[in-house]
Amino acid sequence: MINVIEAIKILKDNIKTQTEFLDVSLLNSEGYVLAKDLYSEINVPEFPKSAMDGYAVNYKDLENTRKFKVIDEIYAGQFKDIEYKPNTAIRVMTGSFIPKGYNCVVKQEDTDYGVEYVSINKKEKEYSNYCHIGEDIKKGDLILKAGTIISTIHLGVFASLGLNMIKVVKPLSVSLISTGSELLYPGEKLENGKIYCSTLFTINSYLKKFNIKVNNIKIVKDNLFDISESVEKASQESDIIITTGGVSVGKYDLIPELYNKISNNILFKKVAMKPGTPVSAALINDSIIISLSGNPFAALANFQVLFWPIASKYYNSEEFNNIEHEKIVKKGYLKPSKLQRYVRARYYNEYVELEDIHSSSVISNLLNCNCLIVQKPDTEIKEGDKVKVIYLP
Ligand SMILES: Nc1nc2c(c(=O)[nH]1)N[C@H]1C(S)=C(S)[C@@H](COP(=O)(O)OP(=O)(O)OC[C@H]3O[C@@H](n4cnc5c(N)ncnc54)[C@H](O)[C@@H]3O)O[C@H]1N2
Ligand code: MOO
Numbered sequence: 001m002i003n004v005i006e007a008i009k010i011l012k013d014n015i016k017t018q019t020e021f022l023d024v025s026l027l028n029s030e031g032y033v034l035a036k037d038l039y040s041e042i043n044v045p046e047f048p049k050s051a052m053d054g055y056a057v058n059y060k061d062l063e064n065t066r067k068f069k070v071i072d073e074i075y076a077g078q079f080k081d082i083e084y085k086p087n088t089a090i091r092v093m094t095g096s097f098i099p100k101g102y103n104c105v106v107k108q109e110d111t112d113y114g115v116e117y118v119s120i121n122k123k124e125k126e127y128s129n130y131c132h133i134g135e136d137i138k139k140g141d142l143i144l145k146a147g148t149i150i151s152t153i154h155l156g157v158f159a160s161l162g163l164n165m166i167k168v169v170k171p172l173s174v175s176l177i178s179t180g181s182e183l184l185y186p187g188e189k190l191e192n193g194k195i196y197c198s199t200l201f202t203i204n205s206y207l208k209k210f211n212i213k214v215n216n217i218k219i220v221k222d223n224l225f226d227i228s229e230s231v232e233k234a235s236q237e238s239d240i241i242i243t244t245g246g247v248s249v250g251k252y253d254l255i256p257e258l259y260n261k262i263s264n265n266i267l268f269k270k271v272a273m274k275p276g277t278p279v280s281a282a283l284i285n286d287s288i289i290i291s292l293s294g295n296p297f298a299a300l301a302n303f304q305v306l307f308w309p310i311a312s313k314y315y316n317s318e319e320f321n322n323i324e325h326e327k328i329v330k331k332g333y334l335k336p337s338k339l340q341r342y343v344r345a346r347y348y349n350e351y352v353e354l355e356d357i358h359s360s361s362v363i364s365n366l367l368n369c370n371c372l373i374v375q376k377p378d379t380e381i382k383e384g385d386k387v388k389v390i391y392l393p
Contacts (some may be wrong), residue, residue: 015314032150033168035146037145040143043138045134050105054092055089055106056098068088112154143161167173174241180197200219246294248278260348296362300324337377342390345372
């Protein structure tokens with residue numbers, strides 16, 4: 001049985017980095033991945049501007065006089081080509097352009113608010129209340145690197161650079177298929193022996209956060225013909241097919257048969273991880289199929305550990321990789337496990353607390369969790385131990 005690192009390498013080796021890009025509107029760009037390094041083509045601001053409502057003067061003049069002739073007025077948004085004259089002031093507002101020769105702004109509270117002449121009762125330093133050209137962003141600055149996942153604060157920076165279209169990597173496309181004759185769609189009437197399919201909805205939600213294109217979300221009964229047909233169709237439209245269930249050794253666990261029937265290359269069957277040991281992967285046409293365990297927590301652990309590294313290679317972005325953060329166990333105990341184990345937990349500051357129930361069929365206690373502890377093989381977890389955790393997105 002291969003380990004997690006080997007499984008990740010195999011998956012990464014079988015997905016190409018996407019070189020096709022799309023232009024998306026600024027408003028819709030959140031969650032996409034920036035395609036190219038972004039350099040600023042402008043200074044922000046492009047002109048020296050006032051940080052206060054007040055009077056622009058030359059600070060040296062404040063050494064000679066406190067009374068200034070107000071020669072003009074500039075509002076925010078206006079441009080006036082005014083020539084500097086000694087001992088004069090210009091009435092300015094916050095955000096107003098400041099003409100050459102005027103190198104500080106006295107805020108109005110430090111004056112008598114004069115209209116024709118203004119008396120200033122404070123000696124300001126050079127460039128006080130004065131925003132330089134490019135104070136925020138300088139023309140030519142590297143703003144963001146390719147591979148950045150676009151999030152809220154990036155949108156404000158794009159907007160301040162005047163960008164209304166953003167070049168992003170063409171998103172991964174994924175098909176989601178849950179196999180199992182016991183599965184119902186939420187909303188259907190519950191019957192004896194049946195359960196509602198949950199996993200597809202969690203995975204779909206994770207994918208949507210990054211605008212990954214989900215081509216279909218489907219439950220398929222335990223029937224080799226139906227599963228093959230769905231997977232064949234999915235392979236025509238998706239880079240990745242994620243299935244759940246049917247990977248184990250039961251009579252109706254049909255994924256191994258599916259692989260034998262339609263795969264052009266089986267990548268692995270089983271990974272040394274717990275839960276979700278039976279997770280398998282193969283190539284079908286030009287797509288990768290990853291078949292996660294049916295048990296909902298096992299499926300989520302498989303997905304978290306194995307899917308994001310594929311996204312990282314596809315998008316050429318380190319940001320998708322699972323980063324292991326060190327935490328101190330504040331509460332909980334787990335005996336050693338032979339296989340590397342992923343344990344649901346909740347971190348806060350430098351601490352992490354374990355949940356009491358670890359069953360791979362239970363997901364409701366994930367409501368209290370925000371990370372997975374990576375329990376190394378043959379090591380116990382006890383209070384005070386330092387452990388590595390992966391944050392859940
Ligand atoms: N004799 C053995 N039995 C099992 C073994 C084994 O080694 N020998 N391995 C166990 C382990 S570990 C796991 S994990 C599961 C994996 O089984 P499958 O991937 O074949 O999953 P299913 O049997 O289809 O389902 C397991 C469980 O999860 C429920 N389920 C399935 N899909 C969904 C879904 N989309 N949403 C919610 N719940 C789902 C399903 O009803 C079952 O209860 O096999 C063990 N068995
Ligand atoms: O791998 Mo299974 O999820 O332990 O039950």
